Amino acid sequence: MKLYNTLTRKLDDFKPIKPNFVGIYSCGPTVYWNQHIGNMYAYVQWDSLVRTFRYLGFKVKWVMNITDVGHLTSDEDSGEDKMEKGAKREGLSVWKIADKYIQQFKESLSALNITPPDVMCRATEHIQEQIDLIKKIELNGFTYHTQTGLVFDTSKFSAYAEFSHLNLDQQYAGARVEVDSEKKKPWDFLLWVTNQPNHIMQWDSPWGKGFPGWHIECTAMSTKYLGEQFDIHTGGKEHIPVHHTNEIAQAYGAFGRQTANYWLHNEWLMFDGQKISKSLGNNVLVGDLINKGYNPLTLRYLVLNSHYRTGLNFSWKSLEGAQTALNRLYDIVSELKQRLDLNGENKNLSEPEEEKKWQQKFVEALENDFNMPQALALAWELIKSNLSDQEKYALLLDWDQVFGLNLAQNAKLKIQNFEYQAEKSKVLIISRSKLTQDLLKLIDERELARQAKNFSKADQIRQDLESQGFKLKDQEGKILINKK
Template sequence: MTPSETPQPDSQIVLYDTMQRQKVPFVPSVPGRVGMYLCGPTVYSDAHLGHAKKEVAFDVIRRALLHFGYTVRYVTNVTDVGHLQNDADEGEDKLQARARLEQLEPMEVADKYFWSIARDMDALNVLKPSINPRATGHIPEQIELIEELIRRGHAYESNGSVYFDVRSWPEYGKLSGRRLDDQEEGTREAVREEKRDPRDFALWKRAEPGHLMRWESPWGVGFPGWHIECSAMSLKYLGEGFDIHGGGLDLQFPHHEAEIAQAEAAGHPFARYWMHNNMVTVGGEKMSKSKGNFTTLKDLLAVHDPMVIRFLLVSSHYRSVTEFSEAAFESARSGYRRLTEALHEVERRLPTAPGRDDPALRQKIAGHVQAFEAAMRDDFNTPKAIAALFGLTTDVNAALNAGEVGREALEAARTAYRTLGGEVLGLFAEGAAEREDDTEVVSALMDLVLRARQHYRLNKQYAQADELRDTLAAVGVTVEDTKEGPRWRR
């Protein structure tokens, strides 16, 4: 199969299911269609590289499923209420705390950082979700789910708040493998007095008089707990027994564990596969806002090509740690440059390539395409997929350096780069529509410049020829003089 063909849904994909703790064949509930839910951002501050890893990792998984012929409904939520500062049931709401700090309304904070994060994700070429629901827009669905849990005896009201009774659901802990009796108990006396068990978690919290985000409910004025939001929104837009639920490894417990308990205890079959990305580390320690060892994407985008950032993230497997360092960025920059230079050289030569076939090269290209797709079928192994692209680059460069290459082989190489590296891995965003339209213009202008430089050299006007070469070098274009004539590359 070549990338230019329209593939049928592929039954050979295997993925690592956190619940089963092993790789398993992926079989969607509806043939040819995939429902995916990703826990999205809490919109109270700018995103950092750790957030980007999650977004890019699942963006690649989505793209791969599309490449293999599936129709994908991809839902990513926005948490704009209910996420408290200690990620549990105590502390101030993160948005309200930021609103007080910046002297804004909470929804001003939510909109400010929602669009800030959206712009960062656009820069990293992350596809927009099919549906991007906000927690504050789904309060009725959350209240309805809580009422069902109370009716079934799995939740209780206490002093205007509602808590999930973990003792009523013996399966609580099955995702993380934590036995209920081994789970850490709270120590605050106030928590013990309000809850039947300190491990019970909030479904609805009573709003104190000064709380800015508040809704009417059967239990009084309050706001939803963090966990109930994702259960309600994923079930609303993907239905019972949807295919894939994703998120960061740090959300496995308690957030995802709570999501499962809430949904299933209310009688709703929940996600069939659970996928978790690993963390970005700095000096071996997880990058996080709470530890202060983070670098915002805005700061990184100010000094790094966004595609180099994306290349760094896809160079490690989604289940592996990604180490943040300047050395890692330099390696990513070098690797990405190698691929893009080969792609640009292929595209530069295509318009004037001879109309012959090079079957040996085309066979090598097809082999690298197969290796790439095999890697992505195996739990979306992006490092092996990139290795296949480097293998493609080695063979293409060898052929280009040996002389002219036929148009069919060049077109096959270009299709492989653009389809596998561009559409599946999401790289080569510099070749987006507006730049794609400019490719022919740039090539024509560069041919004029090279002819002018060659004219200067033939007339021994070396200073002018060198000036042209140096001007091009200053904007990242290298001119090489070969026996076939001058060539340029970015």
């Protein structure tokens, strides 16, 4: 399995710390507002990573945080407190705002068939863990005090700029309002914020009443649930220069080493070439797609067609295209199922090596930095291949453990069984096609002829029906009929 590791800037062979086990931590949402489809893009991609490992036989523990604590900050130690802004906007308490938008986020996860993370941890429920971690960092001599709080001293960590490959002086040049002008370097960051009497969320700490800086929650919670060293840390590419750089610095300060062996970053979903933002009015939600009549898995299908490091340019037209393709896929799977029901299994199987080859190609796509577009393209190739219906159906359903498109369930929904108790012959007629009364009568006639051993008449009727495009199969007192 190869994964593109931001630490090394190349595709690295994945080596788990424990055999057959993968610990994955994903930076989760800040729950001050709705999560739009751009936010959800990342979670579909990381869900594919989790599903890939599980498919390949790994046991996975997936941990995701929920940032529900107010910060002074957007990404850095500047800007408005998002939680308090949300509370003011809606006339609700910060706690109610968090609950409301956690609910919205969970509904979006479920609509997109994203596997629920094994642990979803809220920052406000892990204040003690954050304090304990900061104490370690302080004890190891990586901090200094200002009027605003306890600051991480990046000059104590010489590799600070390595992860982001950025020139810090350039990155931090220009007019940025510093909340804490006493900081030695603009990129030093607050671990614990004090002296903010107007801030609503406050906790006691060794450094005074206040609240944690943003970055500390991820280091505290990832190591709590996955250990000081774990396998994979994921997040959006915007996290590389500040949030993840600071997480690495904090872990170095606390443990003398950084936490994750592989850092994975996703590109963004753009909307008609623009970044999604509330001010542009293009912050479409998963709920909006549902209200417009789309199956939300259409968005999942569209996202899977983009590699996580390429990103996706979303447009209504591309969503339309995805809907057509996904519906076609559902139709194909349900047709395969119907033909299998009608014709039975174990017919015209290919050589066992043939099926294995397809399986091998699928695994190759997954092991290639979990390349979902490649895996999906393979599914379409498989459909056109010479494999038997039975093999195609089995492979598609098997692969859907990774795709998460609910192929089996949707195929079942498509097959609307029509049952009719024939009046005279008392057989049950099961049809997957619309049958007229005349046709039903004819089928009944045929059964009566068969029972009277008038096989030439029965055959004649069967041929009539076939010429009208219906295929019949007799099965234990039932007749299955399907449109050819």
